[in-house]
Amino acid sequence: MALLFSSKNDDPERWRDVLAQELPDLDFRIWTPGGENIGDPADIEFALVWGPKKGALKAFPNLKAILSLGAGVDHLDGKDLPEGIPVARLVDPGLTRGMREYVIYWTIHYHRRFGEYAAATAAKTWQQLPQADTCNRRVGIMGLGMLGADAAMHLTALQFDVAGWSRSPKTIPGVTCYNGDDGLADFLGHTEILVCLLPLTPETTGIINTKTLAQLPEGAAIINAARGPHVVDDDLIQALDSGHIQGATLDVFHIEPLPSDHAFWDHPKINLTPHAASITTPETAVLPVAQNIRRVLAGQTPEPLVDMDAGY
Ligand code: NAP
């Protein structure tokens, strides 16, 4: 039983070690650009990947499952994958906890006006600002999947007034749920701090744009921890410069690393992190990956299965 590992972002040696502990019989092979050293392609039954080379996975006639090294699968293009092979996203409690921390940290940053206190500190100004109650702070999460629903529930536990928006209808205790195109304007109108945790699909690309930003109340803040192309960069800059949007925290960008001449770097109302909202950690992610390998070997499908037509 052999697994092909292919990623420019993830450490193969760490993955080799943790997988060896869970699945001692697994033959771990690391992709090399020329395809050398991976041995007989017929041996490969599993591919654990982030952004594999276009078409490369079609070379393995006995592939049983493609396992994503991340929660998002926009690094995989359906056209480049072998037909009929199940693809699973990563759902890892460690990844979920990391995203929860990121969302709570930045939500509280805007809620408690800590950016304004940092600026006042830099100017040696002593001034208390009015303190709002979480109960009166409306936070809206776009995407109520594994990460969005978790963040929504934990913000609710902090007694924020939380709403969420998804494709299909949802019921989450304490969260006002909107769905579909028809629910978007009402959801945005309700939202003072907007958190994007959508997958990147043709429907969600460019969803944070002039029109949707204008539907947020004056002074709203944006936290994008999903994918860069969810945001139309120039539209966001315009909304920040006009003052309609008070600030944005961006973890993800159209091009990563963010080019050094991009306007986001120097914008006074933007906080940046380098695609680090929640990083896949082999020590926790190995459990769901190993479980999926065992499931497939037992004749079951890996979970959660990606609908490549829907794009997530
Ligand atoms: P998920 O479980 O697949 O959830 C996706 C959610 O988005 C679902 O609620 C889905 O609605 C909703 N959605 C999809 N298309 C939609 C549309 N057209 N309109 C409205 N809602 C739509 O995904 P996840 O595990 O929570 O991860 C979300 C994303 O976070 C990933 O795709 C990835 O891009 C990003 N991420 C970023 C980092 C980072 O470090 N920055 C780390 C991990 C993940 P339904 O429930 O109705 O299907």
Ligand code: GLV
């Ligand atoms: C990270 O961006 C992921 O999709 O897990």
